[in-house]
Amino acid sequence: MSGQVDVAQVKAVLRERGIYLPDEDLDEIITSIDVNALREQARRRIKVEEWKGEPVNGVDLRSHPNPDVRRQVNEVLSRGGKIYKVYIDGRLVILQYHKPFSPGLEPITESEYSQVVEQHVNHLVDTMTFWEVVAQATVKARDRLAELFRKIKQVTA
Numbered sequence: 001m002s003g004q005v006d007v008a009q010v011k012a013v014l015r016e017r018g019i020y021l022p023d024e025d026l027d028e029i030i031t032s033i034d035v036n037a038l039r040e041q042a043r044r045r046i047k048v049e050e051w052k053g054e055p056v057n058g059v060d061l062r063s064h065p066n067p068d069v070r071r072q073v074n075e076v077l078s079r080g081g082k083i084y085k086v087y088i089d090g091r092l093v094i095l096q097y098h099k100p101f102s103p104g105l106e107p108i109t110e111s112e113y114s115q116v117v118e119q120h121v122n123h124l125v126d127t128m129t130f131w132e133v134v135a136q137a138t139v140k141a142r143d144r145l146a147e148l149f150r151k152i153k154q155v156t157a
Contacts, residue, residue: 004035005030005035005129005130005133006130007026007027007030007031009130010026010030010130010133010134010137011023011026011030013134014026014134014137014138014141017138019138019141019142019145021141021144021145025141025144026137026141029137029140029141029144030133030137032140033133033136033137033140035129035133038129038132038133038136039125039129041132042124042125042128042129042132043121043125045088045089045128046086046087046088046121046124046125047086047087047088047090048084048085048086048087048117048120048121049084049085049087050082050083050084050085050113051082051083051084051085051095051097056085056092056095057092061073061083061095061097062074062077072097072098072105073097075105076097076098076105076107076108079107080107080109080110081097081098081107081108081109082107082108082109082110082113083095083096083097083108084096084108084113084117086120086121086124088124088128096108096120099116100116100119100120100123101119101120101123
């Protein structure tokens with residue numbers, strides 16, 4: 001996405017929400033939204049910290065009560081993998097202990113750590129931006145529909 005949103009996808013979501021305006025109106029609404037500003041806002045909401053062995057929410061990951069998490073974390077650590085935490089609006093939302101866009105349990109190595117984190121943050125920014133565009137477009141489209149209904153009512157009254 002990087003700087004833009006997929007207008008066709010936004011339109012599809014709006015139509016799923018029952019908003020049926022002509023394409024030209026939807027294009028105008030969507031393109032009136034400052035996507036770059038939304039991307040900047042999304043990026044500011046995200047904070048990433050490297051996990052350095054401290055408990056997460058009071059739990060030591062290496063002895064996590066969930067045996068699958070415990071096994072996976074210990075496997076990644078034994079292979080020299082790095083782990084990071086993603087916060088959105090100050091709330092821990094992701095504990096990432098393997099490459100996020102690779103199948104399986106591929107550890108994040110020291111040499112690729114920054115690139116993996118950047119790719120993950122960019123993906124989150126893209127996703128957050130898309131849904132904020134949808135939210136803003138929904139409000140603008142509903143306002144446009146309400147105005148059209150007011151005009152119809154005036155003409156038919």
